[in-house]
Amino acid sequence: xxxxxxxxxxxxxxxxxxxxxxxxxxxxxxxxxxxxxxxxxxxxxxxxxxxxxxxxxxxxxxxxxxxxxxxxxxxxxxxxxxxxxxxxxxxxxxxxxxxxxxxxxxxxxxxxxxxxxxxxxxxxxxxxxxxxxxxxxxxxxxxxxxxxxxxxxxxxxxxxxxxxxxxxxxxxxxxxxxxxxxxxxxxxxxxxxxxxxxxxxxxxxxxxxxxxxxxxxxxxxxxxxxxxxxxxxxxxxxxxxxxxxxxxxxxxxxxxxxxxxxxxxxxxxxxxxxxxxxxxxxxxxxxxxxxxxxxxxxxxxxxxxxxxxxxxxxxxxxxxxxxxxxxxxxxxxxxxxxxxxxxxxxxxxxxxxxxxxxxxxxxxxxxxxxxxxxxxxxxxxxxxxxxxxxxxxxxxxxxxxxxxxxxxxxxxxxxxxxxxxxxxxxxxxxxxxxxxxxxxxxxxxxxxxxxxxxxxxxxxxxxxxxxxxxxxxxxxxxxxxxxxxxxxxxxxxxxxxxxxxxxxxxxxxxxxxxxxxxxxxxxxxxxxxxxxxxxxxxxxxxxxxxxxxxxxxxxxxxxxxxxxxxxxxxxxxxxxxxxxxxxxxxxxxxxxxxxxxxxxxxxxxxxxxxxxxxxxxxxxxxxxxxxxxxxxxxxxxxxxxxxxxxxxxxxxxxxxxxxxxxxxxxxxxxxxxxxxxxxxxxxxxxxxxxxxxxxxxxxxxxxxxxxxxxxxxxxxxxxxxxxxxxxxxx
Amino acid sequence: xxxxxxxxxxxxxxxxxxxxxxxxxxxxxxxxxxxxxxxxxxxxxxxxxxxxxxxxxxxxxxxxxxxxxxxxxxxxxxxxxxxxxxxxxxxxxxxxxxxxxxxxxxxxxxxxxxxxxxxxxxxxxxxxxxxxxxxxxxxxxxxxxxxxxxxxxxxxxxxxxxxxxxxxxxxxxxxxxxxxxxxxxxxxxxxxxxxxxxxxxxxxxxxxxxxxxxxxxxxxxxxxxxxxxxxxxxxxxxxxxxxxxxxxx
Numbered sequence: 001x002x003x004x005x006x007x008x009x010x011x012x013x014x015x016x017x018x019x020x021x022x023x024x025x026x027x028x029x030x031x032x033x034x035x036x037x038x039x040x041x042x043x044x045x046x047x048x049x050x051x052x053x054x055x056x057x058x059x060x061x062x063x064x065x066x067x068x069x070x071x072x073x074x075x076x077x078x079x080x081x082x083x084x085x086x087x088x089x090x091x092x093x094x095x096x097x098x099x100x101x102x103x104x105x106x107x108x109x110x111x112x113x114x115x116x117x118x119x120x121x122x123x124x125x126x127x128x129x130x131x132x133x134x135x136x137x138x139x140x141x142x143x144x145x146x147x148x149x150x151x152x153x154x155x156x157x158x159x160x161x162x163x164x165x166x167x168x169x170x171x172x173x174x175x176x177x178x179x180x181x182x183x184x185x186x187x188x189x190x191x192x193x194x195x196x197x198x199x200x201x202x203x204x205x206x207x208x209x210x211x212x213x214x215x216x217x218x219x220x221x222x223x224x225x226x227x228x229x230x231x232x233x234x235x236x237x238x239x240x241x242x243x244x245x246x247x248x249x250x251x252x253x254x255x256x257x258x259x260x261x262x263x264x265x266x267x268x269x270x271x272x273x274x275x276x277x278x279x280x281x282x283x284x285x286x287x288x289x290x291x292x293x294x295x296x297x298x299x300x301x302x303x304x305x306x307x308x309x310x311x312x313x314x315x316x317x318x319x320x321x322x323x324x325x326x327x328x329x330x331x332x333x334x335x336x337x338x339x340x341x342x343x344x345x346x347x348x349x350x351x352x353x354x355x356x357x358x359x360x361x362x363x364x365x366x367x368x369x370x371x372x373x374x375x376x377x378x379x380x381x382x383x384x385x386x387x388x389x390x391x392x393x394x395x396x397x398x399x400x401x402x403x404x405x406x407x408x409x410x411x412x413x414x415x416x417x418x419x420x421x422x423x424x425x426x427x428x429x430x431x432x433x434x435x436x437x438x439x440x441x442x443x444x445x446x447x448x449x450x451x452x453x454x455x456x457x458x459x460x461x462x463x464x465x466x467x468x469x470x471x472x473x474x475x476x477x478x479x480x481x482x483x484x485x486x487x488x489x490x491x492x493x494x495x496x497x498x499x500x501x502x503x504x505x506x507x508x509x510x511x512x513x514x515x516x517x518x519x520x521x522x523x524x525x526x527x528x529x530x531x532x533x534x535x536x537x538x539x540x541x542x543x544x545x546x547x548x549x550x551x552x553x554x555x556x557x558x559x560x561x562x563x564x565x566x567x568x569x570x571x572x573x574x575x576x577x578x579x580x581x582x583x584x585x586x587x588x589x590x591x592x593x594x595x596x597x598x599x600x601x602x603x604x605x606x607x608x609x610x611x612x613x614x615x616x617x618x619x620x621x622x623x624x625x626x627x628x629x630x631x632x633x634x635x636x637x638x639x640x641x642x643x644x645x646x647x648x649x650x651x652x653x654x655x656x657x658x659x660x661x662x663x664x665x666x667x668x669x670x671x672x673x674x675x676x677x678x679x680x681x682x683x684x685x686x687x688x689x690x691x692x693x694x695x696x697x698x699x700x701x702x703x704x705x706x707x708x709x710x711x712x713x714x715x716x717x718x719x720x721x722x723x724x725x726x727x728x729x730x
Numbered sequence: 731x732x733x734x735x736x737x738x739x740x741x742x743x744x745x746x747x748x749x750x751x752x753x754x755x756x757x758x759x760x761x762x763x764x765x766x767x768x769x770x771x772x773x774x775x776x777x778x779x780x781x782x783x784x785x786x787x788x789x790x791x792x793x794x795x796x797x798x799x800x801x802x803x804x805x806x807x808x809x810x811x812x813x814x815x816x817x818x819x820x821x822x823x824x825x826x827x828x829x830x831x832x833x834x835x836x837x838x839x840x841x842x843x844x845x846x847x848x849x850x851x852x853x854x855x856x857x858x859x860x861x862x863x864x865x866x867x868x869x870x871x872x873x874x875x876x877x878x879x880x881x882x883x884x885x886x887x888x889x890x891x892x893x894x895x896x897x898x899x900x901x902x903x904x905x906x907x908x909x910x911x912x913x914x915x916x917x918x919x920x921x922x923x924x925x926x927x928x929x930x931x932x933x934x935x936x937x938x939x940x941x942x943x944x945x946x947x948x949x950x951x952x953x954x955x956x957x958x959x960x961x962x963x964x965x966x967x968x969x970x971x972x973x974x975x976x977x978x979x
Contacts, residue, residue, distance in 0.1 A: 683959030704962040711935045712894065718935065723942055724959045 031070055034061045035077060038122070042078070045118050046085040048111070055122060063125040071130035078123060079143060086112070086147045094155035102165045106184045109148075109191050116144040149195040162188070163202040167209045170244075174213060186248050198250060206249075207256055214264035222269050227277030231292050234265045238299075267300045278309045279316075285341060290349035307356055311363040314342060318367035322375055331375070332382035336405045339364070361412070368412045369697060373656055376413045380422035382406055383445065388430060389437040399441055407448055414697040416453060421659045424461060425505045425651070431468050432497055432544050433641070439465075463503035471497040478528055487524050494521045498529065498538070505655070510543045512564070513589040515571045543594075546641060551609065553631045560609065561639045565590055565598045570609070578626040581619070592621075599625060601643045607633065609640070663696060667706045670694060672715055675728040683707075683724050741767050754786065755850055758843050762833070784855045789846045792857065796845075804840040815857045816864065823880075823911055827867045828852075828860075830883040837888055871911050878941060881908055885937045895931035898924065905940075914944040916951075916971070923967050936961045 027033070041058050044051045051058070065074050089108050093101065120127055120140045131137045138146060152158050166188055173180040192198040214237075221230055241261050245254045266273075273293070281290045297306050321327075321334040346356045368375045386402055413419055430436040443465065450458045475495055478484055488494075514522070526538055545564025549571075550557055562570065568588045572579060579587075585595055596619045603610040603625055604617065610625045670693045675681060681689070690703060707726070710716045719725035734742065734757065744767060745756045763770040796808035804812065813820045816828075832848030834840050840848075852867075854860040870876035888900050896904075902921045909917035920940070924932075939961050947954060951972070956965045 684957065687957075700957070701962050701965060704965065708933060708935055708961055712933045718939075718959070723939060726959075 026068065031065065031068070031073070034065055035070075035074070037061055038065075038074070039077070039081065041122070042081045042119060045115050046081075058122045059124065062123045066125055066130060071126055074123070074126055075130060075137065078119070078126075078140065079147075082116075082119075082144050083147050085115075086144075086151045090148070090151045090155055090158070094158050101161060102169070102188065103181070103184055105162065106188055106191075110187065112144065112148060116141050119144070145195060149197065152195070152197070159197065159201055163192075163197075163205050166192075166202060167206050170206065171209055171213060173244075174240075182248070189248050189250075193250060203250075203253060206253075207260060210257060211260050211264060214261055215268075218265045218269055222272060227273055227280075228286070228289055230269075230273070231277070231289065231296060234296055235292060237261060237265060238296075262300045266296055267302070270297065270300065270302045270305055273297075274305055274309045278306075279313050282310070282313055282341070282345060285345070287345065287348050290345055294350050303350075303353070306350065307353075307359050310342070310345075310350075310356065311359050314338070314360060314363040315367050318364060319370055322367055322370050325374075328374065328378060331378050332406065332409060335368070335375075335409050339408055340405065364409075364412045365414070368409070369414045372415055372697065373418045373659075375409075376415050376418035377422045377652075377656075379406060379410055379413065380419050380426060383423065384426035384430070387437055387441055387445065388435050396438075396441065400444070403441075403445055403448060407452065410449075411452065415659075416457065417662065417696050418656070418659050420457065420461075421505070421655050424464070425647075425655055427461060427464060428504055428544075431464060433546055460503045463500060467499050467503060468497060474498060474529065474532075477532075478525065481528065484524055484528050488521065492517065492521065494525065496525055496529075499541070506658075507541050507543055509539065509541070510565075510591065510594055511589055512542050512568050513587065514542075514564075514568060554629050555632050556636075558631075558633060558635075559637045560607075561637065561641055563598070563641045563643065565594060566602060566640060569595075569598055569602065573610075573627045576627075577629075578624060580624045581621050584625065585621075597643055597648075599623075601640060605640065605642075607638050607640045663698065664706065666694065666696075667698065667703065668710065671706060671710055672728075675716060675726065679728050680719070681726055683726065686726060738765060741765060745770060752786065752850075754843075755847065758847065784850055784853070786846065788855050789849050792849070793842055793845050797842075802842055804845060806838050809838065809840070812857070816861050818864070821907070823871060823907055824864060824868055826880050826884055826887070826908075827870055829887055830880055834887060836891055874945070877912060878945075881912075881941050882938060884908060885934055893931075895933050896937060897931055898929065901932040901937070909944065912944065915949045916944070919971065920967060923970050924963070927966065927970065928963060933961075936963050939964065 037053065038058060038061055041051045041053055053061075062074065065071070089112070093105055093108060123140055127140050131139055137143075152162070166185065169180050169185050173182075173185075189198070189202075192202050217237075221233055225233060238258070238261060241257060242254075245251075245257055249257070274297075277289075277293065280286075281293065294303065294306055297303055317338055318335060321331050321338070324331070327334075342360060346352060346360070350356050383403070383406060386399060386406075410416075410419065427442070430442070436442055446458050446461050446465070449461070478496075522540060529538060530536065542564050545567075547562055547564055547567040549560050549562060549567055551560050551570070560566075560570070565588075568590065569584060572584060572587055576583075581599070584599070585592065588595065590598065599610070599612075599619045602608070603612040603619075609628050609631055611628045612619070613624045613626065616623075667690065670690050671686070674686060674689045674693070686707070687700065687703060707716065711718065711726075714729055716726045717729055719727055738757075738760070741760055742753060742756045745760055746753060759773065760767070760770045763773055793804070796804045796812050798805040798808060810820060813822075813825065818824050828848060829837075829840075831851045832840055832844040834844045834848075849855070849860070852860060852863055854863060871880065884904050885896060888904050889896050890900075902924065905917055905921055943960060943964050951968050954960075954968045956968065
């Protein structure tokens, strides 16, 4: 090695390193003394005494030993020391498994951990080199834990006492014991987790206890509490357990734990909860509780049960409304209210579940069609009441809302033809007697039906409106026609509605001897109309006529709005003051039933312009009727034509019968249509084809009757070889 | 014979050639089959008739014996004597079988044609010959297929003239008679049901189907399928039976 500098070259200086003269030697008893030092210190740590050496020194000592290849020796000795310590500590504890056991164990555990940490610091070098290089060895800390664990397992009964002690603590806490020390609980559970003892004994026992606790609690509380409170209680319990689990227990325990709690508190009692609580909640519209109920049921997969309960509720309620004949006037309103309430419940409490809606639809359809015709009829009447003039409350907007909600009920009705028949009849009266509150509302209602059922359904109804409109034009022409006016001299006004047969309900013709003046007018109109529309035929519907007559009483002159029949009767009193029933019958020619109704309305109703003798409540053929000259009333214009608006029993029956008659024809027509195209068809196929064609409900037995009637009328025959097959006979 | 037109005469000749029966019988069979030659022949062979050439004169004599004084018919009184001579009660179902052979259209009267037809088809030239045939005829009542013919024939036979359906009383009487032979144990029950619940005439379809029903189910209705094509009366009967049995249990 040479160093050159400047120009000078000096002789090179050699640096020589000489070996030690004396090979350094370890002190003879180096290992023993060092270990002794360490051992003393370890024992001091375990004994919680002051350590005589500084940690630095001890660390070095441990390191020295390792460097001198004594690591194995040190580790083994360390293990022995630890084992001795753990045996001592736990041995002492195992003698005393009394009430303080848990807290002492916890203390020992904490100490043990701290001590281990200290010791590990001292032997860190060992831990980082020797232990790391030997895969089969456990790190010092783990080794310490393992020893602790082994010792616990070795000590008789200790493990049992430990886990049942813990379970007991938790149970105490569940029962509401505030004194339970959560810290101990938490650290011991953590210990179990660290020692790997958690799932071995504790978890199973804990879950077992949980199960028996909640099984009992479920049964007890179910008995003690109202369903409402029970649900609140369940909800709180679930929250508590969830929170406890998060704070103390292993995350993996969460799902079995919650399942047990749900099982014991909810699933087992689900039927009873729904049975006892559900209907009441819905009845009282307890939305919050219903929401809770649904949430809890949903947790345990019971939402189907809730749905069934809801459907049953609807079926029961709606069925009750539908079959309750006494309160039938309230039926539709009740159904509307029910539907609105249920909708609200589903929306707010049941997450607006789609499956709920479809089940509800079924439930409503089922109950509304429990009775074939009444609901359809009452819905028609309900709408009639809303559209009639004099219907109080609400402007156009409200009417619209009412109609929309009644339409919901309408949708459920399977016999729409019944509805149509009754609706038509009422609409006719509204239109002809001027009782409709607003033509716009009428038309918008029809529009709604049209979107609902198609134009076929509303065809005839719209035709009725058209007739009314055309009649207005005809009457305008009639009034302006000079030739007509010259013929009319009685100073009356005549307004005629020309109705197309087929659009309107059919009315049985009722005869009456009309006053000559009226007859003349009818004649003139007949001529006028037929001159414009040749080839048509006019039929006068006396029962639908409406008249306004002036009547002179003693005090004042009044205007009376009366039916045509009432007019005919009243006109008789132009020439007489008193008439017997027979006189009236003879003079008017009105049939007895109608005449009685008419006389009743004039002499026994609110406005009595005739005085009946004797004063009984029924009209008898022996009665006499006198003009009530003394009659007084606060109003100038008086309506007495209500009998026209009122529906008689016969009318109602007729309408229903007509619908059935129509249905029969439709069934016959459908059968013939099908058989004509198929020629031969089996019974079952024929039945299913008929059902696909018909738009109203019909019982299979009724279908059979129609088929048999057609066989009897020789449209069909049974196949000679198989009675289940029909042949079409051309 | 004069009333027949040319083509009809032709057909009668054809018919005779094939079936070997006399002219008037041939004509009447053809007429009842609407002058459809093929159908008439089929009808003859299906019935398995033996056409004898018993002289109309012989039959004429027998017919005269029972014939009504004023009408060209055998009426109630004549039928009574006829039965007496055969040695059977007029309400004996065997008379139905005889009437069926005659193809008599209405109860209580035999036309000449019918009377002749019966004797010819049974190949009898006297009442006593027919009497000898009675045991054979009686066997037909216990044969299911033949009984069915008699049963179905009974509907038209018992029907009042110009009526489509059978009045209830007649129907019930007939049922009791026929099912008495057929030994359908539910017959009384059925008649009870009809009397209390139906109270209307019985249609042909119901009549015909009831036999099928009795044949198929006997007195065990447990397999009955009311979605089948059975007439509704039978549906209702089965339901009624089940209700009654439910009430008893």
